[in-house]
Amino acid sequence: MTTLHGDRPVAGILLAAGAxxxxxxxxALVELDGERLVDRGIRLLREAGCSPIVVVAGAAPLEVIGAVVVPNPDWSTGMGSSLRxxxxxxxxxxxxAVVALVDQPKITPPAVRRLVAAYEAGAEVAVATYEGRPRNPVLFRAAHFPAVIASATGDTGARTFLHAHPHLITxxxxxxxxxxxDIDTPEDL
Incomplete structure (x- = not known):
């Protein structure tokens, strides 16, 4: 997949640190249809053309194929530290980079590709919507990484950044x- 920046593909980040x-x-370790959610998330990002793929681990050590695992020692403080x-x-x-969550197994490669296409068409931040409601995944242009990192605290992830910069969102x-x-309980499977 090519981008506005030549042959450098959009990266994928899978947040998988929670307990x-x-x-x-x-x-991250839960299996759905014989596949761990962490592996499903990596496959999602890989099939969408993302590279490299970074998996943020925390509560459980993760061994995966096809991605770089980065431990978040502060995972218990919430999603903000994992996003940072x-x-x-x-x-x-x-x-x-496209940021995806490990507990949303019904996100598809075509959805991620739509975010990348919006970026290639000039979007600064591309947010997937469902029935008009913004959800995940979200794509951020690299110019906004520092501001997203600075605003990501607690369990809000990028929400503070997104609320402060609605003019950047496609x-x-x-x-x-x-x-x-998302999958929050065993019954959700």
């Missing part, structure tokens, strides 16, 4: 090809 308290164990860890782990020159409808449903 899964409501689930009873780390969701993932963005900081990207190699220099990375033009943009909404990308994805309800016809994906679902943002």
């Amino acid at each position: 899964g308290r409501r689930f009873g164990r780390p969701k 860890t993932g963005l900081a782990a990207l190699p220099p020159g990375c033009p943009a 909404h990308v409808p994805c309800e016809d090809i994906a679902s943002p449903e």
Whole structure:
């Protein structure tokens, strides 16, 4: 996949550090249809053309194929620290990154490709929407990494940055090809 920046593809970040308290164990290790959610998330980003792929781990050590695992020692403080860890782990020159969550297994490669297409068309920040509601995944152009890192605290992830910069956001409808449903309890499987 080519981008506005020549042959450098958009990176993928999979946030997979949580303990899964409501689930009873780390969701990254949960299997759905014989595949761990962490492996499913890596496959999602790889099939969408993202490279490199960074997996942020925390509550459980993760061994994966096809991605770089970056431990977040502060994972228990919330998603903000994992987002900061993932963005900081990207190699220099990375033009943009898609951020996905490990507990949303119904996100599809075509949805991620739509975000990348919006970026290639000039979007600064591309947010997947479902029935008009912004959800995940989200793509950030590299110019915004420092501001996202500075604003990512607690369990809000990038929400503070997104609320402060609505003029940067391109909404990308994805309800016809994906679902943002997350897995919080064993019954959700």
